[in-house]
Amino acid sequence: MTAPFGKVYLIGAGPGAADLITVRGARLLSQADVVLYDALVTPDMLALCPQAVKISVGKRSGQRSAAQEHINEQLIACARQYAVVVRLKGGDPMLFGRADEELNALESVGIAYDIVPGITTALAAAASVKQPLTKRGIARSVALFTSSTAPGETADTRIPECDTLVQYMGGREAMLTAQRMLAAGFSPTLPVIVIENCSREDERSVSLSLQQLSQGLPMSTGPVLVMMGEAMRPRQRKEMHQ
Structure with missing residues (x-):
């Protein structure tokens, strides 16, 4: 029986340079089926996951609440469709990354997740x-x-x-x-x-x-x-x- 959801990984991309992501973060990127990435994630970082579907979910000032709700919906939709879902955030996911909203959304429908820290x-x-x-x-x-x-x-x-x-x-x-x-x-x-x-x-x-x-x-x-x-x-x- 196929599991109803894939697994979601919240990964910290670090400050920008592709070689400042953690080894674990880079490994998971290379295994991802889909990557939802922030506006500040660089093209060099996205080059670490050439096999993945890439979805830009960059938030814009003045529209953060509406954008975050849409991101939550996209995360859940991707977890229904893909086995390995990466939410790639600039810096560290747990610092000014609005991780709480995304974790609450995943937990509300029973989606498994893991968090990979990044250099803030x-x-x-x-x-x-x-x-x-x-x-x-x-x-x-x-x-x-x-x-x-x-x-x-x-x-x-x-x-x-x-x-x-x-x-x-x-x-x-x-x-x-x-x-x-x-x-x-x-x-x-x-x-x-x-x-x-x-x-x-x-x-x-x-x-x-x-x-x-x-x-x-x-x-x-x-x-x-x-x-x-x-x-x-x-x-x-x-x-x-x-």
């Missing part, structure tokens, strides 16, 4: 600009947050109480966050690093102060991550003596 962009960005998010004696706590909301939701304007702050989806909201931080008493000279298109060929990064960020982003055409805190201050380079 904050860690990839810190590695790319060579600035640890934590530093002994300077920063021992990190907050990952976003001000992005779905239609009908009220924006959360609270500033997390941590040594290092990392704002996801900061393209439109980072300037407002900086203004709120200044109003809350943060130093205008607090170091900030903005990174765009992390791990991709067109990656760009810039260092600036909280005061400068409050006046606007120097870049915002691609996905943007903003890292703020004393841990972002440039290190004093030590000369090597032979």
